[in-house]
């Protein structure tokens with residue numbers, strides 16, 4: 001299924017709850033929540049209390065992207081706060097298998113994220129355990145960056161790898177996605193689209209509707 005996951009990093013934090021309701025009403029299927037620790041990535045964004053406070057605003061999938069070192073320490077806390085899908089970075093886990101197992105034990109969906117320059121081979125053995133692979137199409141840490149063009153080839157390669165495995169694993173793409181490049185990204189094989197600036201800049205409802213229209217074609 002094709003899904004839009006607007007990134008709250010680009011939202012108006014003073015009106016966060018309202019904007020989560022608006023995304024839901026406009027039809028976005030996921031809510032993308034970027035958690036940054038100032039260590040794995042340079043920025044510090046939002047964390048557990050924020051997720052807990054917006055959870056009552058929407059029943060949509062809370063897609064929690066952990067850009068933190070050794071996320072295994074906090075899996076239960078993010079599940080308790082309301083995460084439905086937890087994605088950890090392959091580069092941030094000393095023991096990726098243990099971390100993915102810890103997510104799956106809680107019953108929520110498990111994703112692995114790859115920075116732009118990280119090769120797909122890191123997924124070779126772990127792929128069957130994943131519900132989703134997140135390909136970063138910018139270097140993580142900031143919204144509003146430009147899509148890195150070689151990501152499109154990486155999406156195609158990942159799609160082939162997943163098809164060969166015979167499993168149903170989602171491909172999420174995150175960073176610099178807009179109304180002009182989303183079709184190309186989906187044609188390459190992505191089915192979950194993260195968009196921050198392109199959703200929150202201007203008329204949020206109209207932007208979500210425009211994405212959904214292109215994504216259903």
Ligand SMILES: O=C(CO)[C@@H](O)[C@H](O)COP(=O)(O)O
Pocket residue numbers: 007009010032034065138139140141142143144145174175176177194195196197198
């Ligand atoms: O994880 C990140 C950045 O680290 C992303 O989720 C961005 O927040 C996407 O923002 P845009 O590139 O769409 O503005």
